[in-house]
Amino acid sequence: MKSEESEGTQRWASALDAVVVYAQGALCSRVARGTVPPDGRVRVAGLPRSMDPDSLRAKVAGGDGVRVTEVRVEVDAEPAAAGTADALRREMERLREVSAAAQARRDRHEALIAEVAALRPVPPARKRDDPHRITPVDAWLRLADFVDERLTNLHRRLAELEEELRLAEHEFSIALDRWNRASTDAGPAHVDTTVCAVLTLEGSGDVELELEYGVPGAVWVPAYRLAHRQGDDSGTLVLRASVAQRTGEDWTGVRVALATADLRRRTDLPRLRSLRVGRRQTAPAPSGWREPPAGLADLFSGYDAAGPRPETGRPWAAGAGAAPVASAGPVAPPPPPPMYGMPPAAPMAAPGAAPAAFGGALPAAPQPVGAAPSGRPAARARSASLAPAAPGRAAPPPPGQAPVTAGPPRPSDAELDYAALVLNGPDVQADTRGRLFPHTPFDPVAVEYRRRAETVSALPLPGHAVRPRESAGSFDHRFDAAARADIPSDGTWHTVTVTEMPVGLRTEYLCVPALEQTTYATLVLSNATDQALLAGPVEVTVDDEFLLTAALPTLPPGGVRRMGLGPAEGIRVTRRTNLRESTSGLRGSTTVLDHQVHVELANRLARPVTVEVHEQVPVTSHAEVRIEERADWTTPPQDAGPDSLAPGTRVWRVDLPAGGSTALDGGYEIRVPAAKAIVGGNRRS
CATH class of the missing domain: 1.20.120 (Four Helix Bundle (Hemerythrin (Met), subunit A))
Incomplete structure (x- = not known):
């Protein structure tokens, strides 16, 4: 059932056009087209129940002289069709x-x-004097x-x-x-609940509207496919994304963009507090209370003069977008919540006291016998209802009510949450119109939809996948898909191809024979584009043949990183060490530990290769210990990047032809005082 107002409003069909998926949640863009009606009121249906009603925005994308003057959210319920x-x-x-x-x-x-x-x-019961019976075996x-x-x-x-x-x-x-x-785009059984955007347009003619709203329940992680040919110094990297969404609407044929930013990032500014030395003093909290503006009641005089609104036969719960409530007649408005900046209504007025009007003068609390008046203006005193008191003693506050304190009202934490305050319209009580109140959830069904949508954040990640916020660091990036895509609202991972970009690469081989006499193949990737490559799984294809799935590290614009491809059986490495211990100096006061390292490399591949051999030289901070190196290795730069090597690492870079071999010799001497020894013993390789 729809109200008379909604029945008379022109309905426009809409279609989802674009979606930007953030690290958590998504921003959807829906397009509607039509001719502006004479009254300028339009209903655009098709919005999901899980949407955030506060995030709805509308603008005119096409139409000269037409603008949006009002937009709000409403919920319609209709019998559901079998699907x-x-x-x-x-x-x-x-x-x-x-x-x-x-x-x-x-x-x-x-x-x-x-x-x-x-x-x-x-057997039957036997009496006391009866003889024993013989049971027939048959x-x-x-x-x-x-x-x-x-x-x-x-x-x-x-x-x-x-x-x-x-x-x-x-x-x-x-x-x-x-x-x-199955897709969560379908509503509950027997009832279809549709979220509509009610817009008021100013102007005439054909117009194209674009509605933008945020929804929870959408996540994504990057994935890649790398294709290159042996001997080439470049390759093609295809950026793909695994997207999962349970927003309540299927994304069919939409333009998809992926962003690493946080859709719900904080916007409050840091505030430095003062440091007090001496006796402890409690810092006064800001009251946030302001006098109501003069002439606030006259602001709605024209609205009241127009008379009551026509009865629709179906009252709505307070708050935009609330579900309809069946009722036979008008419903009395619920008592308002505590108003921001003003004291809450007292549960019971004192005998003979007049009710206090919001924003007007507040009656002073009755003074107990023998107590002096506070001397504060009545407009700034806080009203309270006091029980009869004994002479000379103040009455205790009612149960569940905080003690009465003199001074201006002090709002609660909810009333100081400025982002959550809403301005009451003209349809509420006359003494609360035009004032700020804390906003509370108005639709428990929509809250359940949003809670169900948030479950996609707990999905297990694919292999080698990394959350965008973890790999992007302190920078935000956006990737726009080249083609439209379909992503159903089923809460499972779906792969979307985003774009294709060239990368520079070269194949190198790395071995650390002191730990393992095995050579590993690596790809050195360089990113020459202006977009970052986030960490994630990459499927490596060499000469149109799938090789393996590896973990791609985060590669910023202009960055160079190394990615492992596994052992290379075609390159053999052998390492031998020799240690000689002797003494030198006056009366043998110094122990000399001479370490010799011999490494042999053999290339059994049909192409030339470059091998990087890592060795370790001890480092010391002791003034009496000296280390002297005897080798042609090089010392790598000590940077703070993720590929930085440990102190004391030495590198040989060798170019081996196809079928060639070579031998590398190096060593170092450790000179320590004869009265001292290395922890664990001097003789070690």
Whole structure:
């Protein structure tokens, strides 16, 4: 059922055009076209229930001289038409009943088996003077044969019932999974709730409207595909994204953009507090209270002179977008919440006291006998209801009410949350119009939709995947997809191809023979574009053949990083060490530990390669310990990047031809005082 006002408002169809997926949540853009009606009021339907009503924005994308003067959110409820989700639900419920019936049949059969198995021959009771009777053996045997035959048949039937139950439970689990994985774009059974944007336009002619709103329940992680050919110094990197959304609407044929920014980032500014030295003093909290402006009641005189609004027959709950409430007549407005900047209404007025008007002069609290007046103006005193008091003693506050303090009203934390305050319109009580009140959730159904949408943030990530906020660091990036995409609202991962970009690369080989005598293949990637490459899984293809899936590190614009590809069996490495210990100096006062390192490399590949060999030289901060190197290795730069090497690392870079080999010799001497020794012993490789 719709109100008369909504029935008379022109409805425009809309289509989802673009979506920007952030690290958490998404910003959707919907387009509607039509001709501005004479009254300028338009309803645009199709918005999801999980949307944030405070994020709705509207603008005119096409139309000269037309502008949007008002936009608000309303919810409509209509009988739902049978669809795919409804059919899946009915099938799931039918199979649930079939499974429950099979379970009941199996349970009844087990009970029957227990009854038959409990059959035992019971001899008649013998009186005290009766002699012992001889039990006929044939009767015992016939009973035992009957029980055995009956149990054999019952167990055979039980096996059939258990197989039927297993199949029924299997079919029910499949139907339940299909129903759970179905798109959440479908509303609840029997009722379709549609969120509409009610706009007021000023102007005339054909116009194109663009509505923008935020929704929770959308996440994404980057993924890549790297293709290159051996011997080339460049490759092609295809940026893809795994996107999951449960916003309540299917994204069909939309322009997708991916951003690493936080849609709900903080906007409050830091505030430095003073440092007090001496006796502790509690810093006064800002009251946030202001005198109401003069002439506030006259602001709505024209609205009151127009008379009451026509009765629609279906009152709405307070708050924009609230669900309709069935009622036979007008509903009295609920008591207003505590107003920002003014004291809450007292639960019970004192005898003989006049009710206090919001924003007007507040009556002073009754003074107990023997107490002096506070001397503060009545307009700045806080009203309270006091019980009769004994002479000379102030009355205690009512139960559940804070003690009365003199001075201006002090609002609560909720009333000081300026971002959550809303301005009351002309349709509320006359003494609360035009004032700020704390905003509370108005639609519990929409809250449940948003809670259900947030469950996608707990999805397990694909292999090697990293959250965008973790890999982007302190910078924000945006990636626009080259083509439109379809992403259903089922809460599972879907792959979207974003763009293709060239990258510079070269193949190098790395070995650390002191730890492992194995050579590893690596790709040195360089990003020459103006967009960052975030960390994530990359599928490497060499000469049109899939090689492996590796973890791509974060690569900023202009950055160079190394990515491992696994062991290279075609390059062999061998390492041998020799240690000689001797003394030198006057009377042998210095111990000399001469370490010699011999590394052999052999290239069994059909192409030349570049191998980087890492060795470790001890480092010391002791003044009496000296280290002297004897090798042609180089010292890498000590930077603070993620690929920085440990202090003491030395590097050999060797170019090996196809089928070639080479030998590398190096070493170092450690000179320590003879009276000292290295922890763990001097003799080590």
